[in-house]
Amino acid sequence: MDLLLAIITGILYASGIYMILRRSLVKLIIGLALLGNGVNLLIFMMGKLVKGGPPIIPESSKLLEGAFDDPVPQALILTAIVISFGLQSFAIVLIKRTYLVVKTDDLDEINTTDEFA
């Protein structure tokens, strides 16, 4: 399972970076979303995967015993997902406005702010 997740994370990072390097605005956003998912999976794996061991203390005991899942990475991912949801919805509105105003989705043509005044 670990190996599979590691490979998926790698693919998500690679395809995210590939999409960012394209010249289209839409592909840029897709690339950023893929990268965001890749990093979420990476955090998930960092918590040592345990199958069927929820971090809940049984009533009879005062301590967690045996192998249990680390809850911190899951809390981190939840936060990261919410944040990236907000940012991505902003991004979609931004590219729509930009497309309507600049009338192109070619990133190489969105460069008037770099020209000499």
Added chain:
Amino acid sequence: MSPQFIIWPVIFPLLLSVLLLFTWAKVNLQRFISIAGSVVSVVLAVALFTYTRSEGVIAMQAGNWPAPFGITFVSDSLSSVLILLASLAGLAVSVFSSVGINSPRVRFGFYPVYHILLTGLNGAFLTGDIFNLYVWFEVIIICSFVLITLGGERKQLEGAVKYFTLNMLASVIFLTAIAIVYGLTGTLNMADLSLQIAKIENRFLVDIAALFFFVGFGIKAAVFPLYFWLPASYHTPPDAISAIFGGLLTKVGVYAYIRVFTLIFPADAFIREVLVVTAILTIASGALGALIQNNLRKVFSYLIVCHIGFMMAGLGLGTEQSFTGTVSYLIHDILVKTNIFLVSGLALAITGSLSLRDIGGLYKQHPWIALLMAIPLFSLVGVPPLSGFWPKISLFGAALDTQSYWVLGALIFGSLLTLFIIAKVWAALVWQNPSEKIEKGEVYGTFSGLPAGIRVRYVFPVALLALCSLYVGLGAEFIMDISTDVALLLKDPKPYIEAVLGPEQSLIP
């Protein structure tokens, strides 16, 4: 005062922006509340500063969860001085935006977003938890995205696309670094990380994690190969917004650098070398970039990049004296960089242009304002006894002591070119005859025709920050005293770790 007090500089601006949401449609009321609230923020920041100065490092455990398990807020000398500076810059920009931001922008929620941005800044300075730092970074960038696009002009949207992409990429890289560090140590508390990272045998993996942090913060702080988004976007929004961006946003990146590379990954020879080389290239490329620009705000944008290099160099040299230089440069830079963008706003209001070819005649028109502008402009160069001079003494001394002649050369090169650029800006803005385009246009001279109340609100913020930077220059003994305090704590973070984890040190065996 109890340790719970240190959370107030974060909570207060948040409450203020909630209040501002209720006055959404009333433009003038929002302006008044924003200025009044900013004054209260300054008072809170001064209280925090004196409290921290008398007590040393103060740690607050959120929800009373003991240290490595909950989220910790820590106020040490570095955090408290940065919060004080941020609140001063916040007040100046708040006053300036009451005239520099037009009513439609205010009706689309400029003020609530602006105060949440300040909340995010204070939170980032205070937090003692690396993931919480990421969350505050996100609060800051989402607010800055709104501010940079507010108004929806073509150039703003074009700048925003670059600004958005690079900042979001930086967040992803930062989060990757956090994931690796969590995998290595199983903790997120910065004080605890400091102890756990030191125990790890596999230094290669630690260096990889450090490099991820380096790149993530490097994009935010705008260092050499990663700064191209900054000059492409910082000149597009109105001056008040550029001022808070130029003065504080890149400095949060520098703050994160200082925190992470002294507390968590201290004094590793490899990282130090990376820092120094990046610093030299940042200084050179920033200064050369500023040299060829003709738009006043673009010149200042490149100068931000150049001077980030100065602080990085001090951090990379890694001696106590160089840390003193970095911290005092940071203090000087926040005040002056905010101010020069306000100066460019004032120049735009007076002459109606920002092109160095067109503007001019400021001395003939408003000799006193010209004289006032001289303070921030020449502080930036570091003409003694103005504020930029003293940090440079420390930085030059540290470079000489460690025999880093490349760094010394870059510092001198950066200073000389800054002098040349500011002299050019000064000659164009103040002495040159304005071009015919401006003489004929109706914009020229509207400033004198404005009501006195509005003119005061244009000049007051510049004067306030100029006064602060004059104090930093003339009262240098006190500032150097603070900076030395901070440098000692950076060099040996033991008091910080003890304040957070308690004297028995790490709870995780």
